[in-house]
Amino acid sequence: MDKAAMMIKARKLFKDVSDLPTIPVIVSRVIRLLDDHESNPDEVADLILSDQVLAARVIRVVNSPLYMPGSKITSVKRALLYLGFRSVREMILTSYFVDGFKAPEQPFDMNIFWMHSFSVGSMSRRIAAMVGYNDTELAYMVGIIHDIGKVFFGHYLREEYGEMLAHINYTRSTTYDAELEYFGTTHSEVGLCLAQRWNFPPVYSDVISHHHTSELAIEDPLLTAIVALADFFCLAYTISDSVAQATKPDRSEEYAWNLLRQHSRHPLPDNLGDFFFMLSDEYVEVFREVNQLFNTMTTA
16 A cells, blocks of 8 residues: 555544644743744743743753752753753653553553653664764654654554554564554554644654655655664564564665665664664663653653
8 A cells, every 4th residue: 555545544543533632832832942043041941930830840850860960950941051952842842742642541551662762762862873963862852753653543543453463462563564454554654644733843744654664755864764773673672562563674674774874974884783783782871761761751
């Protein structure tokens, strides 16, 4: 099935959903300010302080083991200066993604899902640095949200998605292929619909849409290649669960690897297997970082 037909199927899934989670207006306003290079910390701090929940979240996260300030930070402005605008932006978005689809029951373990997502984010940032990509924090952010479409499936099609996961458990079938067989579309297309509903920047939407078909990426093919390889590495070499499965590198991963080698500003191994072996040396630090991030973002 081609991408256009899969998108039609994905949009049909959205037609009858009236309670999609939204990003609060205040958060959207804060994000826009944090994206504006001409904004100043006082302006951003005042806006954050207008929402007590958001302000408390920023203070809690900046004082967590993830960032380890030398002394306790109690001022939102000091938190902004300590973390920087980009880190605050990512922290706010990430925490709202985690909260957005909370439900009493899911057909998969949400803790494992987010651990995988955070791992892909951290590994994407490292791969971006290895190849000299010019925005490692962007790689980190889109790595975290690449699989957001799976949460839609689990939230709104819980029984059907649970049956699909049970069917492919202990098989070599990938979740992506099973979704296509069961629903005529996948978490990539569903994730794109969510990204468009939430007015994500085009590059975010493109990575979400094509992290399993990196050869089709348009906005930033190199960024999509980075996230595609980080995702495959975390599935195949580190994390095994019922939410996602990987077998061997396919056309998308091979394309991503060739693109990475073509555009890397630094030397890379001769083959993809050696590259993944090199990444395994990074994973101890990634695992520590992910645990800290997960505990911080999921604490009430």
